[in-house]
Amino acid sequence: MMRAIGLMSGTSLDGIDVALIESDGETVRVRRGHNGRIGPLGPTGYRAYSDEDRALLRRALAEAEAIAVRTDRPGCLREAEERVTRLHAEAVENFLTENGLTPADIDLIGFHGQTVIHRPGQGLTVQIGDGARLSRHLGIPVVSDFRQADVAAGGQGAPLVPIFHRALARASGFEGSLAILNIGGVANVTLIAGNGDLLAFDTGPGNALIDDWMSERASRPFDARGSTAAAGRPDEALLAWLLVHPYFTRRPPKSLDRNSFSHRLVGPLSTEDGAATLTAFTVRAVARALDFASEPPRRWIVAGGGARNDEMLRLLRHHLRAEVTPADEIGWSSAFLEAQAFAHLAVRAWNGLPITFPSTTGVSAPMTGGVTARP
Known part of the structure; x- marks a missing residue:
């Protein structure tokens, strides 16, 4: 088993999730309490973005529209990357200190x-x-750039978490x-059939x-507990x-950009009705996922910010x-599942194991990915 830290900064732009787990790439080590309930996989941490950080990242998202090749860094992109x-x-440094680790x-x-x-679709x-810079700074090997190899091979490059979902479910x-549903900036689902097949x-x-x-x-940065949506009518x-929209009838695998849809579509509505409409839009799009399920899931486990709404x-x-x-509620972590x-x-990439599959990203064959940097 390797001790690995996962770092996730999602499209909601709230901050950085940090999580430590033990994994051999095939299985993850879980801990159970006396009642058999799963405990935390390992310690977790969070580093919130400041208003200034979020403003810079929002400018970066807007100016990224000018990217033609993946090495382009127009506008503020280079500053944002640094x-x-x-x-x-x-x-990571704060996480290590808080947990007595080196x-x-x-x-x-x-x-x-x-x-x-x-x-x-545009490759x-x-x-x-900068994974190499992060590795040099921390003195720890870093795997980054997880999506590019899959996209270059014709895959969607997303979602990447299903193989972890299956390991955790087992x-x-x-x-x-x-079904394991992650509602971050974009919502994604992993459907695990009774025989273990993934979609x-x-x-x-x-x-x-x-x-x-x-x-x-x-x-306000979000609708706390969904209270604004609950006060409105969709x-x-x-x-x-x-x-x-044709996306919802397109057969998977498929993926979205954060900006594929806009909140301005509900512009004429009141604050409450707009929140209610957008919340209902997210949920009804999730329900459309059942059109592609080989077996209706007996249970849905919800993670991400949506699990607190x-x-x-x-x-x-x-x-x-x-x-x-x-x-x-089942001992998993809604907030840190993606970081885990x-x-x-x-660990899978380090060991040369596949991280994407035809049934998860549409790539033609299972393939590994990521770029490894050593200090």
Whole structure:
């Protein structure tokens, strides 16, 4: 088993998640309490972005539209990349100090970086962050740039977490069909059939549109517990129009860019009705995932920011008509599941194991990925 740290900065631009797990690339080590319940896989940490950091990253997202080849860094992209790398280094250093660890205690770091553009149809995906510089600074090997090899081979480059989802489900003793739904900036699902077969894809917008709406209309970074959405009424005509977008009938594997949809689509609505409409849009797009499931999942486990949104959970239970459980309630981590996944993926990449598959990204054959840097 290797001790690996995973780092994740998602499209919601809230901050950096840090998680330590033990993995051999095939399995993850879980700990159980006296009642058999799974405990934490390992310590976790978080480094919030400042308002200034988020403003820079939002400019980077906008200016990334000018990227033609993945090495381009137009506008503020180079400044943003340097800051992302520095902040991730600080996040790891703080994490090690808080947990009484040293770099010598860590075998490997999985560094996702910050996605600024993801257009696999154009063979283009860019996650800013300098893995080699991070490795030199920390004195720990770093695996980064997880998506590019898959996209270059014709895959979607996303989602990457399904192989970790299956390892965690097996370690947890789950049997039968299962869905693991991550609602970050974009929502993605892993459908695990009873025989272990995987199907994974982005279902549609996650929290990004709601966050953008709340930031613009209410000067708040997100809709806490979904209270604003719960106070509004969704615009059914607008929802019907949004859901005829061809993305929702395209067969998976498939993936989205954070900016594939815009919160401005609900611009004429009140703050509450706009939040309700965007929240319903996320949920109903998730429900469309059932069109592609070989077996209706008996259970949905929800992670990401959406797992802390009571209104979103209520709507998911209504539309999925299945057991819907926040990851924290079964001993998993809603907040740190993706960071844990990138630790696991780093170990797989280090060992030359595949991280993407035809049924998860559409690549023609299972393939490994990532770029390894040593200090």
